[in-house]
Amino acid sequence: MNIAFCTCVTSDYLGFAQATFQSLNHTLKEEASYISLVVDDNYDSSKYEGFEILDLDKIDLKKYGEELLKVKEESLSSRFRWMLKPILLQHLLKRFDAVFWVDPDLYFFNDISSITQKLESFDVVLSPHWRSFDPYVNQNAFFNYFYHGLFNGGFIGVNKNALAVLESWLSMMYWKLENSRELGLLDDQGYLGLFPLMSEKSHIIKDRGYNLAAWNKQECKRTLVDGKVLINGEHTVKFIHFVPDTIKNILNGKDKLLRPHLRKYLKHMLEIEPGMSQLRSYDVNLIKRKTRKALPLKATTYP
Amino acid sequence: MERESEHLYATIVDTKETSLLKDLSSSISSIYPNARLHVLLLGASGRQIRKLSKDTKAATFYSPNAIVPFYKYLILKLRLLFSSSRAIKGVFKPYFLLSLIQKQRKGVILIDPDLKIKEPISKMVNLLSVYDAVLFPNRFPMNPKISEEGFIKNFKRGFYTSSLIGFSKNAESVLKWWAMVCSYRCKDDKKRSLYYEQSYLNFIPVIFDKVKVMSSKFHVITDDNSDYLVSDDKNEVVAESTLI
Numbered sequence: 001m002n003i004a005f006c007t008c009v010t011s012d013y014l015g016f017a018q019a020t021f022q023s024l025n026h027t028l029k030e031e032a033s034y035i036s037l038v039v040d041d042n043y044d045s046s047k048y049e050g051f052e053i054l055d056l057d058k059i060d061l062k063k064y065g066e067e068l069l070k071v072k073e074e075s076l077s078s079r080f081r082w083m084l085k086p087i088l089l090q091h092l093l094k095r096f097d098a099v100f101w102v103d104p105d106l107y108f109f110n111d112i113s114s115i116t117q118k119l120e121s122f123d124v125v126l127s128p129h130w131r132s133f134d135p136y137v138n139q140n141a142f143f144n145y146f147y148h149g150l151f152n153g154g155f156i157g158v159n160k161n162a163l164a165v166l167e168s169w170l171s172m173m174y175w176k177l178e179n180s181r182e183l184g185l186l187d188d189q190g191y192l193g194l195f196p197l198m199s200e201k202s203h204i205i206k207d208r209g210y211n212l213a214a215w216n217k218q219e220c221k222r223t224l225v226d227g228k229v230l231i232n233g234e235h236t237v238k239f240i241h242f243v244p245d246t247i248k249n250i251l252n253g254k255d256k257l258l259r260p261h262l263r264k265y266l267k268h269m270l271e272i273e274p275g276m277s278q279l280r281s282y283d284v285n286l287i288k289r290k291t292r293k294a295l296p297l298k299a300t301t302y303p
Numbered sequence: 304m305e306r307e308s309e310h311l312y313a314t315i316v317d318t319k320e321t322s323l324l325k326d327l328s329s330s331i332s333s334i335y336p337n338a339r340l341h342v343l344l345l346g347a348s349g350r351q352i353r354k355l356s357k358d359t360k361a362a363t364f365y366s367p368n369a370i371v372p373f374y375k376y377l378i379l380k381l382r383l384l385f386s387s388s389r390a391i392k393g394v395f396k397p398y399f400l401l402s403l404i405q406k407q408r409k410g411v412i413l414i415d416p417d418l419k420i421k422e423p424i425s426k427m428v429n430l431l432s433v434y435d436a437v438l439f440p441n442r443f444p445m446n447p448k449i450s451e452e453g454f455i456k457n458f459k460r461g462f463y464t465s466s467l468i469g470f471s472k473n474a475e476s477v478l479k480w481w482a483m484v485c486s487y488r489c490k491d492d493k494k495r496s497l498y499y500e501q502s503y504l505n506f507i508p509v510i511f512d513k514v515k516v517m518s519s520k521f522h523v524i525t526d527d528n529s530d531y532l533v534s535d536d537k538n539e540v541v542a543e544s545t546l547i
Contacts, residue, residue: 128509133480133484133506133510134483134484135484135487135488136483139487142484146496146497146502147495150505150506150509168445168446171447171448172447175447175451175454176447181494181495182493182494182496183458183459184458184495184496185458190458193462193505194445194457194462196462196508196516197440197445197457197462197519198445200516200519204508204509206512
């Protein structure tokens with residue numbers, strides 16, 4: 001089975017894509033291809049390595065109708081990029097047996113081939129958010145499922161049998177692509193809950209080491225066992241979703257067991273983008289200050 | 304075909320719905336001749352329960368305070384003080400099923416009283432030897448262009464029907480979780496797209512391992528989804544509401 005991992009970014013986030021792909025390449029115990037679709041052309045391809053950069057003009061957007069082109073013309077907003085998710089997956093399934101969408105703020109720490117291999121027998125792989133399942137413990141987190149959906153849009157796997165599911169996903173996005181609390185829709189993500197109904201061969205990841213983030217500290221307890229961080233005392237850390245809140249939690253000590261993982265991530269990011277200019281959605285100075293001691297700021301070869 | 308004694312058949316009714324029990328009971332016994340229907344009767348006095356037990360020989364009746372510990376029953380009663388009868392029925396579904404599993408150590412199939420079950424149900428019942436929970440999708444439309452109202456129901460009503468569900472004797476943890484969330488909130492909360500006990504079923508395949516979602520060819524026709532289901536030679540009707 002030939003596998004690809006893909007994402008879609010604006011050119012100023014290509015460094016993030018590189019970090020994600022290199023972390024995968026370093027940990028994955030099987031061959032895979034890495035592809036980032038880029039929606040603008042303000043980049044220097046010689047700056048990036050280890051993955052294929054796919055220009056938007058390589059995808060025939062016309063066949064997806066006027067509406068998509070209209071969204072594109074309006075802006076290169078996230079809305080447009082979300083719509084490109086199923087389109088890119090469909091496009092790559094012409095070349096690969098199985099394709100995983102990975103958000104460019106994911107960073108991998110251990111092998112995930114047990115999940116990639118699922119696409120030999122399943123058509124879809126979905127990653128739950130792992131917010132609290134107990135409203136008595138955390139009401140807000142629990143009812144967030146009703147607003148944000150059951151599955152995280154940052155990590156999705158599909159094989160060639162899922163083409164119809166991807167087509168339906170895109171048509172749902174054409175219908176409504178918004179944050180509707182009343183309907184429980186968060187952009188493209190809320191629709192993922194319907195995937196197991198559309199494809200009987202949907203695999204839901206149960207390993208709590210996947211998709212660690214600020215929102216799943218309760219369901220995915222970080223524990224230290226013999227000096228190793230394990231989730232719920234049994235699962236190794238597969239990947240972390242480094243959204244700003246995840247980073248803030250780690251830095252302010254609310255999620256301190258993941259600090260070595262953040263150091264590794266930031267070190268890698270610094271090698272790719274020494275100015276860290278792209279990590280601008282949170283306090284860069286704070287990150288630098290908090291990590292300076294443990295983080296050799298001189299570039300080293302990764303890994 | 305699976306032996307009837309391996310599983311229990313259960314339903315929940317209030318005093319206004321007891322007339323439905325005869326049809327439900329006979330539809331079950333047409334497939335499993337020796338099956339006994341276990342009925343949780345809400346809002347009935349001891350005398351009413353005794354009378355119904357006498358009149359309906361193929362059923363065993365339970366009152367709510369007999370299926371949960373006394374203190375929990377009081378807490379539930381307080382929580383449900385201003386709730387609709389739909390909500391009360393919803394909350395008691397997982398509690399009733401849990402109590403049956405714990406006391407009888409058998410799997411249980413919950414059937415809403417207005418449903419008439421048909422032979423293909425045996426396919427679901429047989430799966431309970433492998434899976435802890437078997438769910439039927441509501442089968443609301445997947446294409447908003449075909450029916451926007453129907454498509455939205457996926458989110459407003461939940462993906463799976465709570466009118467017909469199967470649990471194996473090993474499903475205690477599933478039922479405990481369902482009971483816990485239902486006891487927290489069980490209502491038609493439009494702002495949250497929460498629909499009584501039914502929306503919580505969306506979580507079961509996510510949280511628990513041995514869960515089977517029945518394939519699209521098996522239909523449970525309720526008054527909620529009957530407008531959207533297309534009759535087809537390939538489809539098998541497992542249960543149909545007698546109220547449509």
